Amino acid sequence: MTAVSLPSASAATTGPSALRSVGSRLWIIAVWTTVIFFIINLLGIIAAVVTSSFATRWLRSWLPSGYTTRWYVSAWEEFQLHDVLLVTFQIVGAVVMLSGLLGVPAAYAMARREFPGKKALMLLFLLPLLVPPVTFGIPLATVLYQSGVGGTMAGVILANLVPTVPFVILVMIPFIEQIDPRVEAAARVFGAGTFKMFIYVLLPLLMPGILASLLLVLVRTIAMFELTFLTAGPTSQTLVVALYYAVFAAGVRAVQSIDAMAVVYMVTTLIWLVIALRFVNPTQMVTRAKRQPAH
The missing domain is CATH 1.10.3720.10 (MetI-like)
Structure with missing residues (x-):
């Protein structure tokens, strides 16, 4: 009688289904990275405009030198x-x-x-x-x-x-x-x-x-x-x-x-x-x- 060998567990995990799973995960990560980048960019722009509207002077520094409402x-x-x-x-x-x-x-x-x-x-x-x-x-x-x-x-x-x-x-x-x-x-x-x-x-x-x-x-x-x-x-x-x-x-x-x-x-x-x-x-x-x- 001829022995029939079954595929090992490691071979099953590297098949087409595993590749599709990895691809879907990479796609989800890419989508969430894009969304998070967009939100951070949008919030940064809004924060910069709001901060500038209260700034007395804001040149070459992370934060304004002072704040006011006169603008x-x-x-x-x-x-x-x-x-x-x-x-x-x-x-x-x-x-x-x-x-x-x-x-x-x-x-x-x-x-x-x-x-x-x-x-x-x-x-x-x-x-x-x-x-x-x-x-x-x-x-x-x-x-x-x-x-x-x-x-x-x-x-x-x-x-x-x-x-x-x-x-x-x-x-x-x-x-x-x-x-x-x-x-x-x-x-x-x-x-x-x-x-x-x-x-x-x-x-x-x-x-x-x-x-x-x-x-x-x-x-x-x-x-x-x-x-x-x-x-x-x-x-x-x-x-x-x-x-x-x-x-x-x-x-x-x-x-x-x-x-x-x-x-x-x-x-x-x-x-x-x-x-x-x-x-x-x-x-x-x-x-x-x-x-x-x-x-």
């Missing part, structure tokens, strides 16, 4: 941050409100109705989100200035609505499609008109999606630079545009004063996010309506 007072007076913040809140609030009022009903129509040219219309909604804002921002600003709206707060709001309304529509369509149409049919059977059905039946079901989309619109509008820069005038600049002018406009300005303005911008954005996240849980942004089996 915030200087930035508040020099850049008229009171007026800039007020304009920013007004523009952001108007864009968020109008995006919801226009986008949610339009999303309902796109989700529930079939009509000729629907796919072409969906493509049209996608264009402002796929195309860089500068590409359509320049001709849009030209039209607004020729109409007499450019340089005003209304012009800035209209320009920001171009990408935000399609964004709300595209986010809300999946939420609406997840609601069983029989819920609406039952509401109509009990005598609810379109308005009452939308307010008392659909709105509570769609509220997570509405809050999620408007939260993203809020953040997008605060950070939107290109469209606001092209259509804003002296009295309709948002905080991000005012920060740009503070950095690149003619004249000599203290670096600490500009850093103080950047900190105000970061804190303002953070406050908006904290307020919004009290009403929207990011882990529950997408809710699925429970469909009853058809009888």
